[in-house]
Amino acid sequence: MSAFKEMVPPLLDWYGRNARSLPWRDRPEPYRVWVSEIMLQQTRVEAVKPYFARFMEELPGVAALAAAPEQQLMKLWEGLGYYSRARNLQKAAQVLVEQYGGELPADYEELLRLPGIGPYTAGAVASIAFQIPAPAVDGNVLRVVMRLTASRDNISEPAVKRAVEEQVREVIPRDRPGDFNQAMMELGATVCGPGGEPRCLVCPLAALCEGNRLGIARELPVKAKKKARRIEEKTVFLLVYNGELAIRRREDSGLLAGLWELPSAEGRLSPEGAGEVLQDWGIRPLALKPLPAAKHIFTHVEWHMTGYWVKLKEKPDGFTWAGRNELLEVYALPSAFRAYLDAFTG
Numbered sequence: 001m002s003a004f005k006e007m008v009p010p011l012l013d014w015y016g017r018n019a020r021s022l023p024w025r026d027r028p029e030p031y032r033v034w035v036s037e038i039m040l041q042q043t044r045v046e047a048v049k050p051y052f053a054r055f056m057e058e059l060p061g062v063a064a065l066a067a068a069p070e071q072q073l074m075k076l077w078e079g080l081g082y083y084s085r086a087r088n089l090q091k092a093a094q095v096l097v098e099q100y101g102g103e104l105p106a107d108y109e110e111l112l113r114l115p116g117i118g119p120y121t122a123g124a125v126a127s128i129a130f131q132i133p134a135p136a137v138d139g140n141v142l143r144v145v146m147r148l149t150a151s152r153d154n155i156s157e158p159a160v161k162r163a164v165e166e167q168v169r170e171v172i173p174r175d176r177p178g179d180f181n182q183a184m185m186e187l188g189a190t191v192c193g194p195g196g197e198p199r200c201l202v203c204p205l206a207a208l209c210e211g212n213r214l215g216i217a218r219e220l221p222v223k224a225k226k227k228a229r230r231i232e233e234k235t236v237f238l239l240v241y242n243g244e245l246a247i248r249r250r251e252d253s254g255l256l257a258g259l260w261e262l263p264s265a266e267g268r269l270s271p272e273g274a275g276e277v278l279q280d281w282g283i284r285p286l287a288l289k290p291l292p293a294a295k296h297i298f299t300h301v302e303w304h305m306t307g308y309w310v311k312l313k314e315k316p317d318g319f320t321w322a323g324r325n326e327l328l329e330v331y332a333l334p335s336a337f338r339a340y341l342d343a344f345t346g
């Protein structure tokens, strides 16, 4: 038996004793597993829990998700970021209603065809919800495998990920594929973690781990350097008229496509520069007050922002107006604007 295969029994045994109780894990129905996996793609488990609970309450199944108004969906996703995930979730739900009788298919390849579902998510749903022995290799699993096998391959390369999927496919136990995949992820999340020291002393696989034996686990996995993020400077305007705030919709493509936003202009503008922009927009402010600088980090871009509170004596055209409660309950504004929105909603 290869060392890699030998790790299956102790891993499953450890998982049986240490698996965290999670809402989607305790009731692994296909819809719940799918939604949780999409939410977890860029977000920590603890942060996902309340979102998941609200989502299941308001949209408890595929049909409800397929029919949900966009506003409701965006509101449920507000704060999770990466909104295309929510849109794809809904697109996939609509395909499921039209072509699969409203059920997720119990088939890896068919799952892979749905919008927003890549090899990892297809493998996770197939194995956890349907007990299909498909690999589900995310960053956690890649890290664990690279350390276990003391491999210095660059995990940013797709070929390396595919090779790991094949390695996992060969050893995944037919009777407990979902538990195996979750055990690998769980080990990566709680014991063989990213950054800092892996906790080899408490690891159930320590005796089988090449990275541990050679003392190089900490150096793994090898990753290509990321490109530096692009920095965009912006000036955000809180245009306030009679207790209402001006918002507008972003364009249908690009970053935060189609979402509501606070009006903004390029560059970090001085009060004079801000006044000129407002003039271009046909706005004559009663008062203009600078707000503190704020920063928001996306995957490839950083927004460095400054802001102005602008009191208006009349409502200019071209904006949608929302009061405090509507901003909190109806419109989904991305968290990038949170610092400025808080200045209005308190």
Ligand code: SF4
Pocket: 144, 147, 148, 191, 192, 193, 198, 199, 200, 201, 203, 204, 205, 206, 207, 209, 210, 211, 212, 217
């Ligand atoms: Fe990771 Fe250490 Fe366990 Fe190897 S022994 S899998 S490096 S925690």
